[in-house]
Amino acid sequence: MTKILVIGANGSVGRHVVASLVEGGHEVRALVRNAATSALPAGVEAVEGDLSAPESLAAALHGGVAGVYLMWPGIPVQPRVVELIAEHAERVVYLSTDVPDLADDEPAAIFHQEIERLIRRSGLAWTFVRAIDFAGNALGWADQVRAGVVRWPYGRARRSLVHERDIAEVAVRALTEDGHDGGKYLVTGPESLAHAELVRIIGEELGTEVRWEELAPETARKELTAAWGNAAFVESRLRAWESFTREPERVTDTVERVLGRPPRSFRSWAREHTADFR
Numbered sequence: 001m002t003k004i005l006v007i008g009a010n011g012s013v014g015r016h017v018v019a020s021l022v023e024g025g026h027e028v029r030a031l032v033r034n035a036a037t038s039a040l041p042a043g044v045e046a047v048e049g050d051l052s053a054p055e056s057l058a059a060a061l062h063g064g065v066a067g068v069y070l071m072w073p074g075i076p077v078q079p080r081v082v083e084l085i086a087e088h089a090e091r092v093v094y095l096s097t098d099v100p101d102l103a104d105d106e107p108a109a110i111f112h113q114e115i116e117r118l119i120r121r122s123g124l125a126w127t128f129v130r131a132i133d134f135a136g137n138a139l140g141w142a143d144q145v146r147a148g149v150v151r152w153p154y155g156r157a158r159r160s161l162v163h164e165r166d167i168a169e170v171a172v173r174a175l176t177e178d179g180h181d182g183g184k185y186l187v188t189g190p191e192s193l194a195h196a197e198l199v200r201i202i203g204e205e206l207g208t209e210v211r212w213e214e215l216a217p218e219t220a221r222k223e224l225t226a227a228w229g230n231a232a233f234v235e236s237r238l239r240a241w242e243s244f245t246r247e248p249e250r251v252t253d254t255v256e257r258v259l260g261r262p263p264r265s266f267r268s269w270a271r272e273h274t275a276d277f278r
């Protein structure tokens with residue numbers, strides 16, 4: 001049994017990392033900003049700390065933490081956090097995204113590359129769990145699903161969305177088994193399904209008809225920029241979705257290789273989340 005620190009323990013992946021570690025009989029410590037408002041499983045030790053104030057992690061890292069699950073929220077990168085983890089733990093598993101490797105002197109296009117580089121240089125044993133978009137992103141359609149029509153661009157964009165629990169279980173293997181050091185695991189769902197099919201599946205699991213309405217990219221650009229407040233992010237998403245109309249998003253065998261079973265389907269995710277769409 002080894003003590004694992006889970007950073008982002010209330011997050012959409014982190015909560016499954018915690019649950020899966022507990023099921024496996026591991027000792028779990030959870031980093032949270034507010035222990036009083038965190039609903040963690042029995043037996044999990046909650047320790048408060050904030051990634052934007054690296055020295056506040058001292059309490060969470062002291063006392064024999066062997067491995068750390070690290071995710072990074074939308075705040076400026078703090079290199080000291082990686083240094084502190086390296087001072088106290090042996091192994092880190094980082095929740096990253098589908099990014100190319102960076103050369104040492106290459107500027108990072110996205111913060112995940114910067115953190116991966118800090119980790120590679122840290123002396124820690126590491127595994128990068130590079131996840132394709134989470135199935136949970138479909139919750140962004142919930143209001144429109146309730147209204148019976150999803151208006152969105154690129155209905156034919158074929159996506160390989162991944163169930164958050166699969167990402168977490170891959171991370172847990174990397175934290176608790178040997179043989180994953182230096183792994184850059186691209187984790188995807190089992191198949192690529194068009195945006196319009198994802199919406200149809202959600203409707204089927206709800207037992208209601210949900211219509212797809214194709215939104216022109218220029219309309220989507222305006223509406224999503226207003227909603228998300230980040231024009232560059234909207235642009236990169238639109239570009240990616242357009243490309244998935246021509247070539248489907250990749251499907252990898254990572255889940256099968258690491259966990260010895262196929263990835264969970266999008267339909268199973270939708271079935272588990274019907275209450276969120278009602």
Ligand SMILES: NC(=O)c1ccc[n+]([C@@H]2O[C@H](COP(=O)([O-])OP(=O)(O)OC[C@H]3O[C@@H](n4cnc5c(N)ncnc54)[C@H](OP(=O)(O)O)[C@@H]3O)[C@@H](O)[C@H]2O)c1
Nearest residue numbers: 008009010011012013014032033050051072073097133134
């Ligand atoms: N969505 C996608 O499709 C996708 C795909 C690939 C990768 N990713 C990456 O996944 C990561 C998000 O993971 P997630 O979805 O599991 O998390 P999440 O659901 O977004 O939850 C945010 C977590 O971050 C913690 N947090 C926020 N600010 C913090 C701070 N200053 N100090 C300490 N903890 C803080 C929160 O802790 P509290 O409980 O204390 O609030 C919470 O546990 C991001 O890096 C994102 O880029 C996302």
